Amino acid sequence: MSEWIDLRSDTVTRPTAAMRRAMAGAEVGDDVYREDPTVNRLEELAAERFGKQAGLFVPTGTMGNTIAIKLLTRHGQEVICDSRSHILNYELSMMAWFSGCVARPVATSDGRLNWSAVEREIRPPGPHWAPTGAIEIENTHNMAGGTVYPVEAIDEICGQAHARGLKVHMDGARIFNAEARLGVPAVRIAAQADTIMFCLSKGLGAPSGSMLVGTREAIDEGRLLRKRLGGGMRQVGVLAAAGLIALEQMPARLGEDHDHARLLAEALAAIPGVSLDPRAVETNIVIFDVSRTGMTSPVISARLKEQGVLINGISPTAMRAVTHYDAGWIECQKAIEVLRKVLAPVAA
């Protein structure tokens, strides 16, 4: 697939040469017995990076979120989240399936919850309502176009939630993109969250793997939930070795992806039929509207693909391009040329 310019997601990044070398030489053991030194090192480093007591290596972000929701809730509760959140829309109703919870979605313009909107959705005790179990915030917010929470908003949500005995999970799949954007360390951004999931794959480039961090008690229980989900992975130090490089070396370069996303957004905004506000692009995700092109996003995707560019629709009228390590500025410029060509009939 390397001949493609692949802007479908930052999940498509391939492990770097350094990661492949580290994977080949990784010291391993049976991680279900906690005997994989490389996994143990990664879990310690992740916890340390977030100022939490413990960390858990999970194969995917979805599994990390699934375990977190289970840890923070009881059957029959509600989870307050943004209406476009990944946990609600892209994780096969895992909240219902594994935790017996339903989502209480809050519509936002930009993916960012605020305390007053959350507070309105907290169920008072009563004979009819499912009690609120937890609050979930997604930072950066994928489907809102990579938007970043202000640290104060997170602190307020967490502080108020804790005062009411509620816990907060952060889906920080792309938390290091938030770090790069704000220039504030991830440990500060997520300081008040009870559990944080972040991905080593995506922008950090590891082939697979995410981390869940939190209190030792939560992570000890999370380890059992991971096993129950079939995620006890044995000699998985080969993946953790790539994860260590992802965590140690890759966050520092994410600003480049953001620069490329902004340049891509500016060029896209100048193409007739395409609508977006480049100033709204905060990190590495560019969502643009194609309703005025007279083509649906699947048609545009297919035509782009014929010219070697992969960009998916997120609805019939909106598309998402994601910049990453394997799609730098040269690739983005080529993609723009192809986009201009594919959308030329509109210009005419």
Ligand code: TLP
């Ligand atoms: N997002 C993927 C798709 O599932 C949409 C992508 O291409 O962006 N939280 C957030 C905010 C995510 O964006 C994703 C993946 C996940 C969780 C799940 O991670 P994985 O794919 O590792 O289960």
